[in-house]
Amino acid sequence: MTKRSLVLVTLGALIVIAAGAVLYYIFGPEHRRVQNASSSPVIGKAQVGQSAPNFVVATTAGLFDLSKVDKPVFLEVFATWCPHCQRETAVIDRLFRRYRDRVAFVGVSGSDTAMDGTSASSQVDLLQWRQRFNAEYPVAYDPLLNVANLYLQGGFPTLAVIGRDKRVIYLSSGEVSYGELSAAVEKALR
Numbered sequence: 001m002t003k004r005s006l007v008l009v010t011l012g013a014l015i016v017i018a019a020g021a022v023l024y025y026i027f028g029p030e031h032r033r034v035q036n037a038s039s040s041p042v043i044g045k046a047q048v049g050q051s052a053p054n055f056v057v058a059t060t061a062g063l064f065d066l067s068k069v070d071k072p073v074f075l076e077v078f079a080t081w082c083p084h085c086q087r088e089t090a091v092i093d094r095l096f097r098r099y100r101d102r103v104a105f106v107g108v109s110g111s112d113t114a115m116d117g118t119s120a121s122s123q124v125d126l127l128q129w130r131q132r133f134n135a136e137y138p139v140a141y142d143p144l145l146n147v148a149n150l151y152l153q154g155g156f157p158t159l160a161v162i163g164r165d166k167r168v169i170y171l172s173s174g175e176v177s178y179g180e181l182s183a184a185v186e187k188a189l190r
Helices: 003-027 029-034 083-099 123-132 146-151 178-189
Strands: 056-059 062-065 073-078 104-109 158-162 168-173
Touching: 056 104, 073 083, 073 146, 083 104, 083 178, 104 146, 146 158, 158 178, 168 178
Parallel strands: 073 104
Antiparallel strands: 056 062, 073 158, 158 168
16 A cells, blocks of 8 residues: 555545544434523523413422412423522522412423433432422423423523413523512512
């Protein structure tokens, strides 16, 4: 084999290896972990000032049917793997302790990926997340992601406040301060 042929074969092999590495990086097992707290494939139908899309979920405190709730609602759509959601739990717990008698709280899973970032979400994953991050408010596992498809605003967590009249008063994505969320809840209570 000539020196030129050897260089061409080596170069061709390197190109094939590089292409394989790129394809593995894009489509390999880590592909599921590309989601992060600031991005999500879903933009829900819910909009501030509009009627809140109805949903029914089985929570850790029983059945939650938005159409049958006669007080304002605080909704969180979260992912157990999301660090922003994990930190926001403390803020929501504080709101829950203050408003639980006047506002219905519910957190609903919105991702098909579990807390470990690689396996599939499940009811067990949700309960482990709740225990690990001390979520005091009711949470629900939504395997079909119905609530996420209605409310998610492109990132986790998505937080919504719904008035007694079933109109969306507040809708935001990402970590939000206690003060901002408390003001939205107070507005719903007026």
